Amino acid sequence: MECELRDDVLTAGSEAVEELYDRGFYGRVKDGKLEMSLIEGAHLLSRGKIEIFSDRKALDFKAFFEIASERVKDFELGYIVFKDLRERGYYTKMSPIGFRIYPRGGHPGKTPAHVFVYVISERAHLPLQRMISELNxxxxxxxxxxxxIVDEESDITFYELKKTIMSGGQAEPDVVGAGMPAAASLINDRTIVWEPEIADFLHQNYFFGKKLDELRLQLSLVESGYLLDKQWIRIKHKNAAEFNEYAEGVEPGYTLKYLVYSNLRDRGFVVKTGFKFGTHFRVYKQFKTDTHSEYLVHTIASDHVFALPELSRAVRIANTVHKRMVFGYPDASTGDDAGGVGYVEIGWIRL
Amino acid sequence: MECELRDDVLTAGSEAVEELYDRGFYGRVKDGKLEMSLIEGAHLLSRGKIEIFSDRKALDFKAFFEIASERVKDFELGYIVFKDLRERGYYTKMSPIGFRIYPRGGHPGKTPAHVFVYVISERAHLPLQRMISELNxxxxxxxxxxxxIVDEESDITFYELKKTIMSGGQAEPDVVGAGMPAAASLINDRTIVWEPEIADFLHQNYFFGKKLDELRLQLSLVESGYLLDKQWIRIKHKNAAEFNEYAEGVEPGYTLKYLVYSNLRDRGFVVKTGFKFGTHFRVYKQFKTDTHSEYLVHTIASDHVFALPELSRAVRIANTVHKRMVFGYPDASTGDDAGGVGYVEIGWIRL
Structure with missing residues (x-):
């Protein structure tokens, strides 16, 4: 089957429509002829299904590959992924952002495509806002x-992206108890609640803080900020606004982190540090002594740009400990109910 | 037992020497009296073993804790770790960088301390050079x-640091074979070796690159640079120096990464990308088809400053996949044999 290369399109005659389009779902039909992308062409060429001519000269695979990679941005990435998807049994069509693929056993005309595939090099950067617009x-x-994601050795890692509505099952905090707000001392980057009954109340009912010893409770900065906002504790010389300013000085990015922390608490989650997992939080739908956290949540700014190795680390850790990796970010477009925070879940998948 | 607080030292009379020093290994004896750090004092005070007076006024735990945290840098961190170590059955003495601890069952005078413990907050930064000087x-x-490492909720994570001499078991590359240097095409951030026999030779014997298909081999930038240096491949219009400059443009930090890559290859390791683990390399002592890599290696500059969540992520991933986490950095102080690269291994441990 002869195809002609012009610019970034391959064209073949009407006999190709039957053989390549009807049977193999390559390309698209225009004026009775078949037009294919250079990625599709490379795949067919490597399998000996077509010959490619440019100015009446036949191109071998090497010559075609070199030309195509000059004419089509990220051609080699697209080819690597297209080939992989096809060989796994997915009919794959070109789409503006990469490919769309059809469920196994399905194909164009029989079933709708169910997935958009966004192809990217591990060296590229991916802005959160770009992710969100593709999600939309x-x-x-x-x-x-x-x-x-195509890594430097041309292995492909697949991640599924989802917008997530976070909803926990922890009971709303009770009305303020006796002795509240309780005195707490701010000691560098943590506070200590000294009153034994209140320390117990906060820790046992809501899993705030960690016991310093049998009597006293240590709270992290975000926990302290939250309990200060709720007026369950008080800190000498610091109202909530002053505490916020102090905390931002001790931990740059505190305000952003606190936004997501308080949003998750308000949504009924128990939220603890995710330090051991390299994220801001580990998050429980509800706290009982033998439960494991279900999510790892990391806070990012709304103009965050992901480096893909960073994404890979986070998702890998979540996956190995059987938790879901979620990124939380300020999002004014969410309604009041959502508290101005959006969540995107990113999970490793086998295709 | 009464102790007197003056500046950052607690002093108790000769009767304390017998009870606290001889039996509990707290403090040090000076002129027949016992001197203790405020951290040791807080531990004894919380357990009701001593009373603390300042200007003849008794201090309760809260008052003492607040004063101590003003006088001693990172007092609260030290206290958290000291208490934890003691309660796990380790006799713990003050040392200039934190603590030194004695093996379980051992104690001062009976056994030497076997471990230095360096205490640090998760919010602190840790320069590589500081790490190296403590290791020395x-x-x-x-x-x-x-x-x-004390996290924001006062949980402690212990890591052991070690200088490592890396030594692999892969045979030295053969003498240059027929058809070498083989032509390779540079396509953005990878190269392709077109000659099927050489593609097979490189891939099957040394695990270079990934097969694009049955005939062709893709190489990453560091692999291409290494094979170019060895004169096993050639790239049109690019000698090794020109390639290096090009690669640094495509991947900022390439030169540093290549230094460690080529050092590991020269030391007899098979080195592949660690992208799926969020590190630069996964490293095999020797390559057979069913082996797993033993190390994850990440390259850092010699003036690198670790953020502790970054360290936590890397070590966590390595641990969950049963690999050893190693950081490689340029180190002119190593001899010529070492090729100017130093390695530090960081591993999570249970104490």
């Missing part, structure tokens, strides 16, 4: 969104 | 070096 497009088209 | 001190004193 996928949502409007009722498709899942999968990121295909 | 520990080495000179024939002790192990353990980092005790």
């Amino acid at each position: 497009k996928a949502e409007n088209a009722r498709k899942r969104l999968i990121l295909a | 001190k520990a080495e000179n004193a024939r002790k192990r070096l353990i980092l005790a």
